[in-house]
Amino acid sequence: MEEIIRVENLTHTYGIGTPFQRSAVEDLTMSVYRGELLGLIGHTGSGKSTLIQHLNGLLKPTEGRVLLDGRDIWEEPKKIRDVRFRVGLVFQYPEYQLFEETAYKDIAFGPTNMGLKGDELDARIRASARFAGLDESLLDKSPFALSGGQKRRVAIAGVIAMEPEVLVLDEPGAGLDPRGREELLEHIRAYHRERGNTVVLVSHSMEEIARYADRIVVLSRGRTLMSGTPREVFAHGSALMRAGLGVPQPTRIAMELRRRGLNVDPAVYTVEELRDALLALRKGGAR
């Protein structure tokens, strides 16, 4: 697997020399592999937001480096803007960034700054809207006349429109109801499959990460706690819970069943897997 982004011994300290000095990220090393859908988990204060702002050069490392395609993104500081076209970042509650008169114009902002115009620009806008699950009929409307969920799709479309090699989404489902979350995540998964690019999904929802991520990196207190496939990571349920993180509910149920003497594989993380594991146990003669 090829690395597209490598974070090497990254430290970021806020408020150096003031009473509020604090290293949000400390000596952190992690990789993002080309083409994967990476899940990034960490509690509030774990350094997640700081870390992702380093991936597209919004923040500069206090120590350490961030490599994109093997090159330090700060090698030529004047060209840092180019990094932001290649690594697209969607902040939490992105609807707050909308500013244009129409959804169409708002989505156009990024690609226009990249030099697109005419038919190419139009096609790019419409394709991005489609990827984000935004109905074309909404493109002429003012973003402020749209519902919260629709606004969010406009904001996501605006970043997708720059065709970033790496798309980073910070809690894209935050504040949406279960159905809204599911629809949005399905769109992101479909986008990832169709475009074949790399997606980094930051989430608090273990169930969501379990469902969509190929690989997971767990952050705790500014460092990488562990990384691996969902199966590998959720097998360390106790360690995750000790770090103040959740595990998917099915995994917690499996852990509780084991505690009560049922020999269930604790590395299950969906309802379907746990059901199958229990049915198999029954067939094999449970006790």
Next chain:
Amino acid sequence: MMSTIIQTDNLSYAYPGDEETAATVALDGVTLKIERGSFVVVLGHNGSGKSTLAKTFNAVLLPGGGTAYVDGMDTKDESLLLEIRRRIGMVFQNPDNQIVANVVEEDVAFAPENLGVPTAEIRQRVDDALEAVGMTEFTLHAPHLLSGGQKQRIAIAGVLAMLPECIVLDEATAMLDPMGRREVLNVIEGLHREKNITVVLITHHMNEAEHADRVLVMNDGRIAMDGTPREVFSRAEELAAYGLAVPDTVALLRALKASGVEVATDALTVEDCAAAIVAAFS
């Protein structure tokens, strides 16, 4: 004292439209009674009217049609507003939007100060409120430097300083991570248990209803379901139709039952679910 603390009679509300859009009907004839000391969870997908309903409970919004009563007082009566808001405290979704002071204790003191409570009593109320939410060590801290869960606990303390009978939480955990959500819920559950405060929790997180007495499901501005958590969560297809999902515990039990295992399907918590499975397997 009346046993009903909040009552609505055929309550309706529509958000006004503009040149481009028609008015949006948010509540379409809601009639309900909330008993003192109860723990009610109101579930519903976004747009179901649950937040609008919550805002009519202490006159943040006034009914478009029908009536809302707090402790027998009509919320449309302006002269009773202070009394109504003394009884019903509200905590909103965005932790940052509820901070008004630079120091935690000043933020918590805001309401009693405005209510003209004597200074010595304010001190007592602030200290008691911060203790009730487990934030005593942050008394002199800067509120904006706290985590989301901590900020929401300060918001709750600010409400508690009014000695309300009822706290309405309008998606108060939506912007928090699991740990912050747990903190806030623990505080709320504790307040209900120990001080008998009536709790109305608006949310779309099913598992927050674990310890509720009663669950109301809203859909299209109406109450679609009303019962105990067990009763409501046993109706999975209906919940799905209303844009909600059963917790994974119930989903697992139902999946096992559908595959032929004789198991109870109404256990909500992880512990009860595991117990039900172990019982079915022995």
